[in-house]
Every structure is written in C-alpha cells, then in structure tokens.
Amino acid sequence: MRKTLLITVLLLPLLLCAQQVDFEEYDLDNGLHVILHQDNSAPVVNISIMYHVGSKDENPNKTGFAHFFEHLLFEGTKNIERGEWDKIVSSNGGSGNASTFLDETYYYETFPSNSLETGLWLESERLLHPVIEQVGVDTQKEVVQEERRLRVDNSPYGAFFEQLLKYLYTKHSYRWGILGSMEHIASASLEDFQNFSKKFYVPNNAVLVIAGDFETEKTKKMISDYFGPIPKGEPIQRVKVEEDPIETTVMAKYHDPNIQIPALLLAYRTPGKKERDAYVIDMISTYLSDGESSKLYKTLVDEQKKALQIFAFPINAEDYSSYVVGGLPVGDNSLQDIKNGIDTEILKIQSELISEKDYQKLQNKFENNFVNANSSFSGIAESLAENYLLKDDTNLINTEIDIYRSITREEIRDVAKKYLKVNQRVELEYLPEQKTAN
C-alpha cells in the first residue's frame, strides 16, 4: 500500500510537467501579438501567422474573398518576385502552406532552425507590402475554380458542408461557406482585393507564433526588426449577427452526381467555440460516434447493421458552431432507418444520465487527446494562435482539459436537451442524382 502511494506521489508532478506547454506573449507597438514557445529538443522551428479574417468577414456580394486572398498572398511582395515564394521556402529546406476557414486565415512555414530569419522575413513581407496585381488575380481566378471543381463538384459528398451552412444560417455570414461564389470572384476588381488587404491584413488583426528551437532574445530582436516597422491599421469593427432560432425542422435535399449511396445529415446550430456548452457538445459527439463502442456505431453499424458508416462532428466556429450527425445506409436500409436510429440515441442522452462508466470513458478519451494534441511544433503553434485569437485565452493549451474534467453528466443531459431538438435542426437528404424519366 505504501509503495503504491509513493509511486503516485512521484509520478504525479512528472506527468504534469510533461504536459505543460510554456510560452511567452507580448504585443508590438503596432498591435501585432507575438507568442513564443521555445523547445530546443530538435533543430526545427515553426513560424506562423493567424489573421482574424475568414469567410464570415466578406461582403455578401463578394463572397469567397478571404480564401481567394490567401491564394494571392503567395503571388509575391515588393521584394519577392512572382513565383519565388515557394522557391525561397524550399531552398531553405522548409515547407509551408496556408488555410482559410470561417473566422480565420492561417499561414505557416516549418524550417530547420537556422532559417528562422527567412521565415520572419517572408511573413513580414507578406504583411508589409504584398503585390496584388492583375496577372496574379487572373491566374488565381482559374486556380480557385479548379480547386472548387476538385473539392466540391467532382468529389463524392463534396458539397455537404456548403449545403448545411446554407440551410443552418439565414442572416449570419457563415451561410455562404468558404469557397464562396465563383461569379463574385470572377467579377471582382483589383481594387476590391486591395481594399480587402488594407482592411484585414494589418498587424493589429494578427498573431505571430514562433514554436521550436530558437534563442529568445535574438528572436525578439528579429521580430521587432522585421515586423516593428509595419504600420498599424484601423481597428476592425465586428458586429455579431444574431440568427433567429430555428423553430421548425428545415427539410432539404441535394443531388450529387458523384455518388451512389445516399446520406442523411442532421445539423444543429450550437454555441460558439468559446462557450462552455461547445465543450459539452464535443463530449456528446465523442459519446455518440468516436470508437467502435460508441453508441451510434455500436447500435447502427454493428448490432442493427443499418449503416455502412456513421459520423458526428462539431464544426466549431467563433459566433456559432454547427453540430452534424449523420450516416450512410447499408443494403436495403433507408435514410429514415438511419434517422430513427440516431434519434433514439439522442433521446436517451436527453432523458437519462449517461452511465458512470461511459462518463469515465469520455474523460479518459479527452485526456488521451490532450496529451496527443501537443506532440508537434506545428500543432502547438496552431493551438496557441487559435486560443489567443478566437478563444481569448492563450493558456487554454494547458487548461482546456480542466473544462472537460469539470463537465458533469447532468450538464451533458441538459445541453443535449437544449440544443439537439428535432424542431431546431436541418435534415439534409444527400442523394444520388435522379435518373431522368423515360
């Protein structure tokens, strides 16, 4: 007995130690927020910038701009000729890319640590004087249309994200998705893009994260040299658009020429990702569909053999999140069979407490996720940026697990009751293209 106790006492601080992600953060005078996470265990460094601009910030008549602009920012700057960007990254042995989502745009590079300065130069050039000119706009218009064909029009089930957003939101700018309208992009002028840059690509709308192997003082000096001279922009006014609650089930259909097996998707509007209830929804989602012993998998796929596949995932975003549950029927089963199966399980969460054992299982899963989330410099960098910019608390990287730990079984039941109502959801039947009648 005493031996066990000793081991526990010894192990506990060790585990906590291994978990802690240390970081330092400060602002430059121009408002650029800087976060440094130093770890010299491998000669690798990650440089990234997250801008607080996504598809949600677009004008309804000019959708797709945020993503399009991400493409444009690889076209070159005053000091980097068109076509040179990727060459500079790879000639330093690095790699990088960017992504655009509903609320944010994220640019990143990873380098062997001796090329940190190159990364700072690249990202500061992108912010200080991007070159936005006609030739780049024309080329990227074609490229983005091909991206849309690749990801949506030619891809099985590729349109479901856009379709769900369209029905879930009627006022909020989440409604047009990320790729936006090809017509809007095609008709946009050079000036439109330049204005977009001036408004959103300013240091006071961004966070710079350096994670990995570097010397702190030297790095701070370089950050000041490269980013300090960039002028501060106008503050950005953000108005959260309030959606009216969905009161009657929204029934929708979509036909996809690339599929043979239909899918049923049930989508709910849920709280923004900062809210405690969003964490509860994460737990519900895991309870329903993560792992072969999860409720939906076990009943619909394994025991009743109604579904080929079952899925549930939250699309977490700043103003509202969207929670999607769905499945593909197997054999002769119908979409209605899938819906009934899902509703039965959701009704159970709403009316009874989940078992003590299932609750402990959820806690164990989240502990495992927490340990694995911080296993790479690039992963740490992205979490730090997102926690600061979209959740207002950089230290969530260390404390998020405490939120999950504090969620009770009663809360899980109550949140399911509050948000997962049949009359508050979108039911999308995602169908193969209809055969034309003879």
Place this chain on the structure above:
Amino acid sequence: MKRIVVSIALFVAFFSVHGQIDRTQPPKPGPAPTINLKEPVRFELNNGLKVMVVENHKLPRVSIQLTLDNAPILQGEKAGVSDLTASLVGKGSKNISKDEFFEEVDFLGANISLGDQSAYASCLSKYFPRILELMADAALNPNFTQEEFDKEKDKLLTALKAEEKDVSAIATRVQLALAYGKNHPYGEITSEETVNNVTLADVEQFYRANFVPANAYLVVIGDVDLAEVEKLVTQYFTPWSKATPPSFSYAKPVDAQYAQINLVDVPNAVQSEIAVQNITELKMKDDDYLHALLANRILGGGSQARLFMNLREDKGYTYGSYSAIRDNKFGPMRFSASAEVRNAVTDSAMVEMLTEIDKIRTTPVTEEELKNAKAKYSGSFVMALEKPQTVVNYALNIETEGLPSDFYKTYLERINAVTIEDVQKAAQKYFSTANARLVVTGKASEIAGKLEDFNFQGKKVPLLYYDNYANKKAKPE
C-alpha cells in the same frame, strides 16, 4: 521594485527602435544545425520477430507498430480477401469478445487497429501493458465468425457500389490496372464478382498463410522502460508460431510499346484526371536512388517544381500538378505525373506535362534548381528529427531495404554530391515520353474530340478507349 520598472522601460525602448535590415534579399541561413542520429535498441524473439524500442519521455504516451515486410500478394479471382481479412481482424479474439474488447480499448482512451498484415496501437503510457496485451491477443488469436464475415462482406460490396461514380476512385483503379496489368498484386481489381468468390475459409487461410513472424518488425516508441518492454513483448509474442509466408509468381509489368492515350469515360466528371505514367525499377539501395529523387523533385515534387509552376501558376489549368517516383525492393513500380484539370484544357494540359517530362530528359536542369532541390531534401531530413518515429524508420529501412549501415549518416553528404549530369541521366532512365501511357479519366463527350487528334512533337498519339474496369472497348459511336 524600481529596478524592475527600469528594465521594463528599457525593454520597450529597445522594441520601438527597429534595427536596420535589408529587406531586398532573403536572409542568409545560420550555420547548419548539428544532427544527432540515435539508434533504437533491438532484440529478437525465437520465432523471428524483430523488435525495436525508442524511449522518449517527452509526453506520457506510447505507440506500438507491428509491420510485416512480406512480398506483395496476388489475390486473383478472390480479390477482396485481404480487405475482408483486414476488416475481420481486430474485433476481439478467441479470448475476449468483440464488445468487451472495444469497450475496454475505448475506456482506456486508446486506439488499436489491425490490418491484414499490420497492427498499430497508441495509448497513454500508464495503460501500455494492457494495450500491448490486447493488441497481441487480437493479432495472434483472431476470432473469425460467419456472422461478422457476412456483415463485412455486405459493407465491402456497398463501399464498392459507392465508388461507381467516383471519378478519382475510377481513375486510380484504371491507372494501376493499366500500369501493372490486372494479374499483378498492384493492378488487380476488387469487384463485386471477386468479393462474392470469397468465403470465410478463404479469410482464415489468408490470415494463416500471411500473418506470420518471418518478416515481422515490432516497434515501440515513447514513455516506456526498455526492460519492461522486453519482458512484456517476449511474454505476449512468444506464442506466435514460426512460419514463412508463401511466394507468388506473376508477369513482370512492362511499358506500353508506344506512347498512347487511354481514355476512360465518366459522364459525370467536371474535371479530367490525367496521369502520364511509365514503369520504373528503382530500389533504395541503387546507386542512383538519390539522383532519381532529385530529378522527380525538380520535375514535380512540390509547389515550386516545374509541373506546378507551369500548369498552375502560369496556365491556371489546375489546383495542383505533381509527379511521383516510387521505389520497391520487390519489383517494378509506376512513375506518374498527374493533374486534375477542367474539361476544356485537358489536351493542352497533357501537352504541357509531356513537354516537361521531355525537357528534363533532354536539357540539363539549372544549378539553382538542383541547389533548391538538395536544400529541400536536406531540410526535410533535419526536420524529420522532430518525430521520434524517424530514427526507427531509418533503422527499419536499413534492415529491410538492404542498405549500408551508414546510409543515413552519409545521407546529407551524398545528396550534396549529386550533379546536374546525374539528374539528367536519372530522368532519362526513369521517365519516359516515348512509352508513356496517358491515362485520362473524364467526360468523353467533351474531351474525346480533341484527344482523337492529339499530337506531341509532330507525332500523333493514338487514342484507345477503356471502361471503368480497365477493359479495352471500341470507340463509342
């Protein structure tokens, strides 16, 4: 207190005076970081299982990977038996029911997944002994039942049906079948018919024959104690009976006799998937292995390579165009350059792809291109050290690919020694335009017209039609 305030003030002042930097040129990299290649600890069981362990205590977690380095398996008229075996293993064992198994693994927040010739698990280190035990039990004592077999077969048939209109799935299937031939492990096609030929007994037989320790490697990485790993692995894997997998014979893949277009009609396609492909024989231990990698890198290895710069950044035909060279110790593989392009520019994109392949064969690459390609490989080599998995991958490659023991210690040196001439020779040896197959999967009614008259360098490239299962068919009326 006062002193602290002063130092903060200095700090702020320091920040508001920006140093003079030259923005017009890329900064020079600092001195190259020193590289420390660690070796995993190894031991072997009597049945032939080789074990490698890397202790890494940065995070309280462990991963366990079992790999069988067996030769490719020809499934023939029972194609699908390997998929079905993969679906049926890892659902409990003869000692623990499926439900109890999944319940316990999920309860521990862990993952265990088995394939027809592999197993993987990951967990927090506190659960390592139990998870290793469960993984070994599931891998060595699978419980094949008719009920599970019927269910998995239904799912596989539904999944095949789901792919029927999937342009990308059709394209991949036909590209492989045409490159390797349909009677080759990498080219054979799993269809409704072949899946219906498979029985539960076939699955049991497949597992017994192939899931054997002769070529097996078990890798344990993470927050573990070596002595404990040795004890537990010996305990759980000693019952695995010693055996060697069967060998298969099949025709060696060969190139087309002449360059040709192979068109697959998918009426719902809004993009054409193009693959320009030929057969190559490349092994990691070949002297020109790195030459071939660099040649491919310059041609189509990323977003600064020629294919991407030409087809995307210059022409706007595609979201991305890349090439891939593949090595394999067991036999020839496919080299391919690929792009997904809109219907209207299908033929133009094909011309550009052929032109780039031709150019890298006939014209030396530039100093700058070679320098950048080398830098990319050197950088990736350094950056890979962030992952503890890397040293194990290196050790595994040395062993399974028959490489000299200093292969990775001299890697950077050997990359640096590659010349422009080496790259051109490799391009000539491994990439082909004269014997290339241009496999195009797309909407024939919109693209076939131009492809009928497709010329490259003044020579007509014949157009042949294939169906979704790589069978030759007549030109549609």
